[in-house]
Amino acid sequence: MRTLYDVQQLLKRFGIFVYIGKRIWDIELMMVEIKKLHENGLIENDEYLPALLVLKREHRKEVESETKND
Template sequence: MKTIYDVQQLLKRFGTFIYVGDRVADLELMEDEVRELYENKMITIEEFKDSVLLLRQKRTELVDK
């Protein structure tokens, strides 16, 4: 996974669409959803780690601005 779009596509595979209007809140909700998918063994550990790392990096970039 290289972009937030990739994470969105992962979530879309499970019928999850997230758009709140606040980009930071969107990223936090995406992380929660990815975590839940992993806990329910619906995605691999690699998908989980890549997604969470990417979401946290992007959230940090936005908060630091």
């Protein structure tokens, strides 16, 4: 799992589609959903950890780009 798209495809397998309208909020909601899937035993560590790393990386990029634009 390497991209945000890959994480979206993982969530899609469980019927979870995330679109709030602001990319950073979408990423934060995806983090919540991924954590819930893992807590409930629906995904194992081999899918959970890479997905979480991708989301954290993308979140950091968004925060940095918002800071630059201010």
